[in-house]
Amino acid sequence: MLEVGGILSWIHEALSSACPEWLTLLIEYVLIGVGFLALYALIALILILLERKICAYYQCRLGPMRAGFWGLLQPLADMFKILMKEIIPLLKNDKFLFFTALFLVIMGSLCTFGALEFSKDLIGIDFNVGVFYVLAISSLGVLGILLAGWSSNNKYTMIGAMRAGAQLVSYELSSGLSLLAIVILGGTMQLSGLIEAQSELWFLFQSPFTWIAMVIYLIAGHAETNRGPFDLPEAESELTAGYHIEYSGITFGLFYVGEYVNMFTIAGIGTMVFLGGWQPLHIPGADAFNEIMNMIPTWLWFFAKAFALVMLSLWVRWSFPRLRIDQLLHLEWKILMPISLLNMLLMALWVAYF
Amino acid sequence: MEKTLKMIQSVSSSCTKIEAADVMVSVDKKDLHKVCEALYKDGWDYLINLNAIDNVENIEIVYHISKSADMEKFLVLKTNTTDVENPIIETVSDIWKSANLYEREAYDFFGVRFLNHPDMRRLFLRPDWVGYPLRKNYDNTPNEGIPSKVHDMDACEDVPSITLDRHGEIVENHTNLFGRNEYVVNFGPQHPSTHGVLHLRVSLDGEMIKKIDPNFGYIHRGIEKMMESMTYPQMLYLTERFDYLCGSMNRHALCMCVEKAMGIEIPKRAEYIRTIFDELNRIASHLLGWACMCNDMGSITAFIYGMRDREKIMDIFQETAGGRLMVNYYVIGGVAQDIHPNFVNRVKEFIPYLRKMIKEYHTLFTGNPIARGRMINCGFLKKEDAVALGMSGPNGRASGWHCDVRKIAPYAAYSEVDFKEILHDGGDTIDRYMIRLEEIEESLKIIEQLIDKIPEGDFRAKVPAIVKVPEGEYYQRVENARGDFGVYLKSTGDKSPYRIHFRSPSLVAVSGLDPICKDTKIADLIMIGGSLDYVIPCIDR
DSSP states (O other): OOOHHHHHHHHHHHHHHHSOHHHHHHHHHHHHHHHHHHHHHHHHHHHHHHHHHHHHHHTTOOOOOSSSGGGTTHHHHHHHHHHHSOOOOOSSSOHHHHHHHHHHHHHHHHHHHHTOEEETTEESOOOTTHHHHHHHHHTHHHHHHHHHHHHTTOHHHHHHHHHHHHHHHHHHHHHHHHHHHHHHHHSOOOHHHHHHTTSSSOGGGTOHHHHHHHHHHHHHHHHHTTOTTSOGGGOHHHHTTGGGTTOOHHHHHHHHHHHHHHHHHHHHHHHHHHSOTTOOOOOTTOHHHHHHHHHSOHHHHHHHHHHHHHHHHHHHHTTOOOOOHHHHHHIIIIIIHHHHHHHHHHHHHHHHHO | OHHHHHHHHHHOTTOEEEOSSSOEEEOOTTTHHHHHHHHHHTTOOEEEEEEEEEOSSOEEEEEEEEOSSSTTOEEEEEEEESOOSSOEEEOOTTTOTTHHHHHHHHHHHHOOEEETOSOOOOSSSOTTOOSOTTSTTOOOOTTSSOOOSOOOGGGGGEEEEEEEOTTSOEEEEEEESSOTTOEEEEEOSSOTTSSSSOEEEEEEETTEEEEEEEEOOTTOOOHHHHHTTSOHHHHHHHHTTTSGGGHHHHHHHHHHHHHHHHTOOOOHHHHHHHHHHHHHHHHHHHHHHHHHHHHHTTOHHHHHHHHHHHHHHHHHHHHHHSOSSSOOOEETTEESSOOOTTHHHHHHHHHHHHHHHHHHHIIIIITOHHHHHHHTTOSOOOHHHHHHHTOOTHHHHHTTOOOOHHHHSOOTTGGGSOOOOOOOSOOSHHHHHHHHHHHHHHHHHHHHHHHTTOOOSOSBOOOOSSOOOOSEEEEEEEEETTEEEEEEEEEOSSSSOSEEEEEOHHHHHHHTHHHHHTTOBHHHHHHHHHHHTOOHHHHHO
C-alpha cells in the first residue's frame, strides 16, 4: 500500500488508456526525467542540512537555527542565495572547457544517481551490465574535475586537479574490485539482479569476505567523493578550494551539489550491493519476524540504509585530519588494492566451494 | 663577563665599555665583523635582537647577544657610522643567520646598507617606497613618499646586494630570486592558512617545495614610529596589537621596561595577578595555536574544540578587565583595577575543566593515526639551526634548546613558583605540537600555585602623573607564548621614547619556514606553518 511501484503502474495505465503509445512513452520519459532531477535536488538539500547539523553536533555547536524551525529552511535559503549570485567571468581561460567541465561533473553524478534502485521496481537505468555502467559513468566526473582545474588557468586549481586525477583514478580501482567480488558472489552484473539475490539474506551475511569488500568499498568510495580525510583536491587549508576556486555563483553550486549527491550515490550503491538495497532484513527460518519486516515499505528500507552509510561518512569526515598525497596513494596502491585483489580471489574460492 | 671583555679588547683595540644597566660594548665599525666572529667562536651564538637608531649625527646599530648554552649571559654590542647620507656597515648575517631579516629591517627603516648581505631588499615596505620612515628627518606628511605607480610583483624578485670588489670599491649586484621557469605559487596574502596576511612566494616542483620567500608588511602600521610621539601610558595600548593572541605578555614587557628604568617597585599583589594573567593568556594562545594547527591539517572539529575552551579564558578576562582579546589590564606600576571577586573561583573551576579537555584533545587528535603519520618525521629543525635562526620559545624548546626566559631571567612571580621547562629533543612537528599541550599543563600548575596565595595590599604602585623615563637604554625580555619577546627602549628623559624597538619571536619563526620546509610537500608547509604558530601582526608591527 505504501509502495511507490503501485502508483507508477496506475499512472501508466491511466496514460495508456488516454493516449497513443508513443505519446504515453514520451510523457513518461519526461516525467521520469523531471522526477529524477527533483529527487536529485531534494536529496542534495537534505544532505546539506544534515551535514551542517551533524557536524555542528560533533563540534558542540547548534548549526543553523534561524531559517525556519530548527533551521529546516536553511538549505532553501542557501539555494536561492547561490542562484542569485553573480557568475564572475574570467579573463584568460578556456570558456568552452570551463563550462564543459561543470557539465561533465553533473552528468557523471546524475547518471550514476539514475542507477540506484530506490524501492522495489523503482530503478531508472537497469542494464544487464549495471555494475560496469556504474563504474564507467562515475569516472566521467574525474574528467570534469581535471578539465575544471586546467581550464581555470590558476595554479591552485591546477594542483587540485592533478591531485584529484591521481586520487580518483587510483581509488576507482579498489572500489571496482570490491564491487567485482560481490558480482562473483551474486553471479550477475545487473543491479536489480544483485538485489534479488539478497531476498533471503543480505550479501553482508552470506560470506565473510563481503565484510572486507564493504570496508574497502566504503573507504574507496569515501575517497571518490573527495571528502575528508581524502579531500586533498579541494583541501581548503592548502589549496583554498582546489579545482573549483574560479567557479562562482551557481556554477560553484553545481559542483557542491554534485559532491553531496555523489556521497549519497556511493552510499546507495553500497546499500544495494552489500546491505540488500530495498530488501527488508530477513532471517532465514524466522518467518514471523520476516513478515513484520516486510510490512515496512521498501523505499524506507533503502533510504534508511543509505542514510546510515551517509552518517558513517559524515562521522569520518568530521573526525579525521587530512592525509598527505603520498600517504593517500600509499594507502591505495600498497594496502587497499592488494587486499581487494586477494579478497576477490578468496571470494571466488568461497563461491566455488560453499 | 670580564673574560669576554678582555677577549673583545684583544680583537679590537678601539672598543670601549659603556656604563649602562646591561653590559654594553661599543665597537668601531671596521672591527665589527672580526669582533662578532670572535664572539661567535666564544659561544655567543644567539643573536637576540638587532636594531638601528638614528642619532641624527650618526646611525647606531645595537646587537643583543647571548649564549645558547648559558642563556643567562647577555651582552649588548654597539657600532655606529657617521656617514648618515649613505650608511654602510658590514653584515653579520654570515655569522648569525637570524641577522638576515633584522638587517633587512634596519635597511628598510633606516637606509643602512649591509656590506656582503646576500639579500638587501626592503623587508616591510614596498620596493619602490621613497625614503626611510624611522629616520628622524623623514618627511611623514600623508601621501608623500608613497609611490603612485602600480606595484609590480616582479620587483620583489630582484635581489640587490652590495659587495667590495678587488680595489675596495663598493659594487652593487642584482640577482633574481627565482629562476625563469620556476613554478612559483603565491600563498597569501589572502589564504586561509597563513594565519593572517602573510605572503609566501613558494617555488614548487610538483608537490615538492623548493624555496620559500616570505613577503611581509601587508599590515605594517609603523607602531615603532607612532610610539615615538606618544606618552608611555598611551603606548601600552598598542603593545597588545602586535601579538594579539598573547597581548598581556607584550604589555607586561613594556610595563616592566619602564618600571625598571624609573625604578618603580610594584606591589606583590600586582606581580601575582600579572603572572596569573600571563599564564592564562599563554594557555589561551597555545589553545588557539593547537586549534589552528589541527585546522591546517584538515581537522575542523579539533579547531572548534580549542576555540570553545579558549572562550572560557576570555570570559575570565572580561569579568576582571573588561577586555577579552585586548585585555588592557596592565598599567605602569601594577594593574588597572583590582581583580573581580569571582576571579579566583572561576580560575579554580577552569583548571580541572581544562585538564579534562586536554585528555580529550589527546584522544581526538594526538592519538589519531593519520595525525601521527603526518607529524612524525616531518619538519625537522636541528637545535643548532634553531639557535642560529634565533627561534626561541616553544619552537626552540621542541628542538631541545633551553630558552625559557621565565627560567633564565625570572620576572614577576616566576621565581616563586615551581614549574618545569618542557624540553623535547626531537625537533619534529610532533614535538612542536606536543610541547604546546604540555606547556598548557605547566601553566595550569603555575596558576594553581599562585591563585590561593594572591597577597593582600595595593594592586598598583604610586606612579608620577607624567611618566618620564630617565635618559638611557633599556632592554626587557619576557617569554611570550611564541618565545623571547623583547623591548628595546632608548630614552632622552622625555615623556615619549627616542627610539623603541620590539623583538618579535614570530618574525624568526617565519624565517625558519624556508630551511624547515625544503623538500617537503605543500601539505607539510601548511602544517609546519601551523606548528611554528606565528602571528603576523607581531611581525609587521
